[in-house]
Amino acid sequence: SLPSVRGTHVESLEKCDMAEGSCLLRKMEISVAEAEKRTGKNAVNMQETYTVYLIETSVTEGHNPVPDSLWRRYSEFELLRNYLLVTYPFIVIPPLPEKRAEFVWHKLSADNMDPDFVERRRIGLENFLLRVASHPVLSSDKIFFLFLTENGWKEAVFETGFLAKSDSRLKALNATFRVKNPDKRFSELKHYSDELQSVTSQLLRVRARVADRLYGVYKVHGNYGRVFSEWSAIEKEMGDGLQSAGHHMDAYAASVDDILEEEEHYADQLKEYLFYAEAVKAVCRKHELLQYELETASQDLASKKQQQEELAAGTVRTFSFKGMTSKLFGQETPEQREAKLKVLEEQIKEGEVTVTEKTLECEEFVKNAWKDIERFKEQKDHDLREALMSYAVMQISMCKKGIQVWTNAKECFSKM
Amino acid sequence: MSGMSADPAQALPAVMSPLSGQMLELDEDDDLEVFSKDMNLMDGSPMNASMPTSPASMINQYKFEEETDAKDIFVTVDNPESHVTALETFITYRVVTKTTRSEFDSCEYEVRRRYQDFLWLKERLEEGHPTLIMHPLPEKFVMKGMVERFNDDFIETRQKALHKFLNRVADHPILSCHEDFKIFLTAQAWELTSHKKQGPGFLSRMGDTVRAVAASVRGVRNRPEEFTAMLEYVDSFGQKMISLDKVTQRIVKEQKEYLGELKEYGPVYTLWSGSEEELVEPLKGVASCIDRCCKATEEQIGHLSENLVPLLHEYVLCTDSVKAVLRRRDNIQAESEAKNDALANRKADREALKDSKDLGFVLGSFLGKKPEEAKQQKEQRLDSEINELKEEVERLEDKVECANNALKGDWLRWQGNMRSDIKAAFVSTAEKNVDYYEKCLAVWESFLTSQTAAHDMESNSGHSS
Numbered sequence: 001s002l003p004s005v006r007g008t009h010v011e012s013l014e015k016c017d018m019a020e021g022s023c024l025l026r027k028m029e030i031s032v033a034e035a036e037k038r039t040g041k042n043a044v045n046m047q048e049t050y051t052v053y054l055i056e057t058s059v060t061e062g063h064n065p066v067p068d069s070l071w072r073r074y075s076e077f078e079l080l081r082n083y084l085l086v087t088y089p090f091i092v093i094p095p096l097p098e099k100r101a102e103f104v105w106h107k108l109s110a111d112n113m114d115p116d117f118v119e120r121r122r123i124g125l126e127n128f129l130l131r132v133a134s135h136p137v138l139s140s141d142k143i144f145f146l147f148l149t150e151n152g153w154k155e156a157v158f159e160t161g162f163l164a165k166s167d168s169r170l171k172a173l174n175a176t177f178r179v180k181n182p183d184k185r186f187s188e189l190k191h192y193s194d195e196l197q198s199v200t201s202q203l204l205r206v207r208a209r210v211a212d213r214l215y216g217v218y219k220v221h222g223n224y225g226r227v228f229s230e231w232s233a234i235e236k237e238m239g240d241g242l243q244s245a246g247h248h249m250d251a252y253a254a255s256v257d258d259i260l261e262e263e264e265h266y267a268d269q270l271k272e273y274l275f276y277a278e279a280v281k282a283v284c285r286k287h288e289l290l291q292y293e294l295e296t297a298s299q300d301l302a303s304k305k306q307q308q309e310e311l312a313a314g315t316v317r318t319f320s321f322k323g324m325t326s327k328l329f330g331q332e333t334p335e336q337r338e339a340k341l342k343v344l345e346e347q348i349k350e351g352e353v354t355v356t357e358k359t360l361e362c363e364e365f366v367k368n369a370w371k372d373i374e375r376f377k378e379q380k381d382h383d384l385r386e387a388l389m390s391y392a393v394m395q396i397s398m399c400k401k402g403i404q405v406w407t408n409a410k411e412c413f414s415k416m
Numbered sequence: 417m418s419g420m421s422a423d424p425a426q427a428l429p430a431v432m433s434p435l436s437g438q439m440l441e442l443d444e445d446d447d448l449e450v451f452s453k454d455m456n457l458m459d460g461s462p463m464n465a466s467m468p469t470s471p472a473s474m475i476n477q478y479k480f481e482e483e484t485d486a487k488d489i490f491v492t493v494d495n496p497e498s499h500v501t502a503l504e505t506f507i508t509y510r511v512v513t514k515t516t517r518s519e520f521d522s523c524e525y526e527v528r529r530r531y532q533d534f535l536w537l538k539e540r541l542e543e544g545h546p547t548l549i550m551h552p553l554p555e556k557f558v559m560k561g562m563v564e565r566f567n568d569d570f571i572e573t574r575q576k577a578l579h580k581f582l583n584r585v586a587d588h589p590i591l592s593c594h595e596d597f598k599i600f601l602t603a604q605a606w607e608l609t610s611h612k613k614q615g616p617g618f619l620s621r622m623g624d625t626v627r628a629v630a631a632s633v634r635g636v637r638n639r640p641e642e643f644t645a646m647l648e649y650v651d652s653f654g655q656k657m658i659s660l661d662k663v664t665q666r667i668v669k670e671q672k673e674y675l676g677e678l679k680e681y682g683p684v685y686t687l688w689s690g691s692e693e694e695l696v697e698p699l700k701g702v703a704s705c706i707d708r709c710c711k712a713t714e715e716q717i718g719h720l721s722e723n724l725v726p727l728l729h730e731y732v733l734c735t736d737s738v739k740a741v742l743r744r745r746d747n748i749q750a751e752s753e754a755k756n757d758a759l760a761n762r763k764a765d766r767e768a769l770k771d772s773k774d775l776g777f778v779l780g781s782f783l784g785k786k787p788e789e790a791k792q793q794k795e796q797r798l799d800s801e802i803n804e805l806k807e808e809v810e811r812l813e814d815k816v817e818c819a820n821n822a823l824k825g826d827w828l829r830w831q832g833n834m835r836s837d838i839k840a841a842f843v844s845t846a847e848k849n850v851d852y853y854e855k856c857l858a859v860w861e862s863f864l865t866s867q868t869a870a871h872d873m874e875s876n877s878g879h880s881s
Binding site: 192195196199200202203206207209210212213214216217220221223224227230231234237238241245381384385388389391392393395396399400402403406407409410413414416 | 649652653656659660663666667670671673674676677678680681684685687688691692693694695698699701702705835838839842843846847849850852853854856857860861863864867868871
């Protein structure tokens with residue numbers, strides 16, 4: 001698994017203790033140890049092949065670590081994540097590894113069944129679990145615990161009724177366009193997330209192209225190996241030098257496979273933050289929605305109060321259908337007016353409660369969300385810095401290999 | 417006799433020429449090393465009084481000292497200039513000669529020559545020494561790609577190839593003494609033109625061509641094994657050169673495409689740094705590393721294009737040269753064989769005359785000639801023809817011997833040059849690649865160090881952990 005992720009989690013662990021409660025990772029070791037192919041019948045009774053992942057847990061509290069394990073499909077991880085998204089809208093929920101291979105350079109398989117893809121996905125799923133388990137808030141979630149330990153977790157998750165609680169996309173979209181006074185920090189954050197998404201996808205695309213080209217350069221050198229070998233057969237003095245130089249050329253050509261495989265880990269780290277950006281945007285959207293609901297409630301209240309005023313004063317300033325009909329069909333009776341005022345009063349009382357509630361909800365959300373966002377920012381800065389440095393380490397390793405191969409080749413050529 | 421085996425790639429044993437003592441006296445060098453490791457023109461046979469004293473074979477007998485010590489002529493080709501006339505546009509190159517050789521009136525010359533002049537020189541040298549191996553001239557036209565004749569890269573490549581060609585001639589102990597070489601280096605433009613016109617006339621050149629074609633059609637009968645081995649080797653070698661040429665050009669192409677993508681890669685990190693706060697330094701750092709690696713890659717591509725690519729291409733052309741030399745040798749031998757055949761025929765005729773079976777006399781007698789007289793006449797005629805042919809045969813056999821010796825000697829020299837050229841080019845390429853990776857290594861290591869240092873500073877200055 002990714003060494004840098006483990007490192008991250010050690011740091012997260014330290015931070016964990018300072019936050020509310022102590023996080024799950026303190027008490028329990030978690031890993032996604034294996035992946036296996038299975039076949040079975042799906043919902044429409046068709047045969048399908050899918051992959052399952054083995055989640056191993058081991059409670060570290062006490063003297064006897066109790067190990068446990070169960071198998072989960074990718075779709076179950078998705079279900080868990082959706083549950084977390086709905087249940088903790090003020091948290092930047094860690095992303096899952098990609099569903100399908102994207103940003104592939106040509107030699108890398110885009111097939112979901114490809115063993116390399118499955119392996120990288122295994123690592124990504126483990127990373128997801130570790131991130132949740134080290135989060136100050138998410139780690140204490142019961143459903144998460146059940147997911148890790150209980151085969152029948154699905155019943156529990158559906159019992160929470162989270163599906164009903166999820167916001168409709170239309171509502172969220174509406175809110176984005178109609179909110180009047182979003183919190184400035186959230187607007188900026190949303191803008192930042194857009195930029196992060198855009199730049200990381202661009203980076204991943206270009207990196208894949210660079211990888212492709214690098215592959216080409218290295219592999220063509222393999223032809224030197226072949227020709228040198230053939231040529232050495234007809235030479236006396238140059239034969240040995242050519243033959244051994246040829247071997248080094250073959251080694252050079254072969255070395256690119258490992259180099260690029262390592263780089264995929266770097267790409268995965270970038271991808272994680274590409275997907276994290278989406279999670280941040282989700283939090284911003286939630287804020288917009290809450291803000292929008294508050295604004296709507298306030299507007300409603302304000303208009304109701306206005307109506308009350310007008311009704312009490314006898315003037316009709318606000319347009320209402322009832323008002324028009326009463327104009328057309330005659331004035332209403334004092335009893336009717338009394339009744340209307342009473343209704344309005346009730347509505348205003350309710351409205352005020354709603355506004356208070358919504359205001360509180362908004363403030364709570366902003367407070368909690370911003371706390372997590374600060375935590376996320378620190379994590380992001382740390383992780384990405386580590387990723388960039390590990391990228392440099394990879395480049396250094398590649399250069400050292402290159403130096404070695406060509407130094408050896410030079411020696412062989414000198415002996416020709 | 418020398419232990420010359422059929423394998424031309426085997427080095428000749430060191431042989432001290434009996435004449436080298438004489439050469440040492442004439443030469444003022446203190447260095448007494450006589451053995452020339454890449455040029456052994458003697459085939460090792462003892463001085464033979466029956467060896468004809470043609471200028472070429474005389475020179476064959478002299479051993480020259482190691483060229484690096486005795487190098488007394490330096491030639492450079494540079495400074496291409498374009499000339500426009502009403503009829504054509506062409507390029508001339510400046511040819512500068514510095515020499516201490518006594519055949520030259522002055523010790524420094526500067527002339528301008530165009531490609532045609534080089535071509536003329538090559539033809540003259542080939543005529544004079546058909547079985548010596550010369551380094552090839554750059555091609556007349558470039559087939560592949562859309563290279564204009566007067567594109568800068570094309571001119572530079574051509575100039576370097578011309579420089580090498582001329583230098584190889586200058587380094588060659590025999591070729592560099594050819595009269596036309598001297599004229600090429602020293603004559604003014606109009607002098608050269610008039611000298612060119614004095615060359616063998618059109619008709620005599622036609623005659624040579626006809627003879628050559630006839631000889632090649634006839635084919636050689638008993639080619640010595642060592643020359644067949646040479647041909648086989650050159651064939652294989654040529655194929656390898658073509659392959660290597662292709663591979664190397666492909667590498668250049670892939671490198672260029674890699675560079676193209678790399679150039680777009682760095683800027684994305686810079687773009688990213690614009691939306692970050694804490695990450696600005698590392699992002700910009702990575703961008704800068706990538707940019708510097710781009711520069712290193714550009715240099716590497718340049719080196720490959722200017723060194724290995726042209727060198728391999730030259731050796732593709734070389735194999736054609738060598739094959740032509742082998743063909744010419746074959747033709748010389750074929751000519752000699754043909755003459756031998758003719759001599760044999762005449763001798764057979766002469767024998768036949770003794771038996772008086774020639775019906776021609778019968779015919780002659782009808783025309784009033786006395787049979788005895790006619791027979792005598794014919795005898796005399798045949799005898800004189802046979803004598804003439806004997807001389808011819810001897811001349812041609814010597815010619816074959818000279819040609820073979822020249823080729824054998826030059827073959828080793830060519831092999832030596834090839835080995836050192838190829839070795840140098842590949843060593844240089846490997847060095848450049850090491851250099852490239854070392855540059856990139858330094859770039860990334862310094863980034864890592866600066867990042868670690870910055871991080872250490874941060875953690876020391878603020879956080880309580």
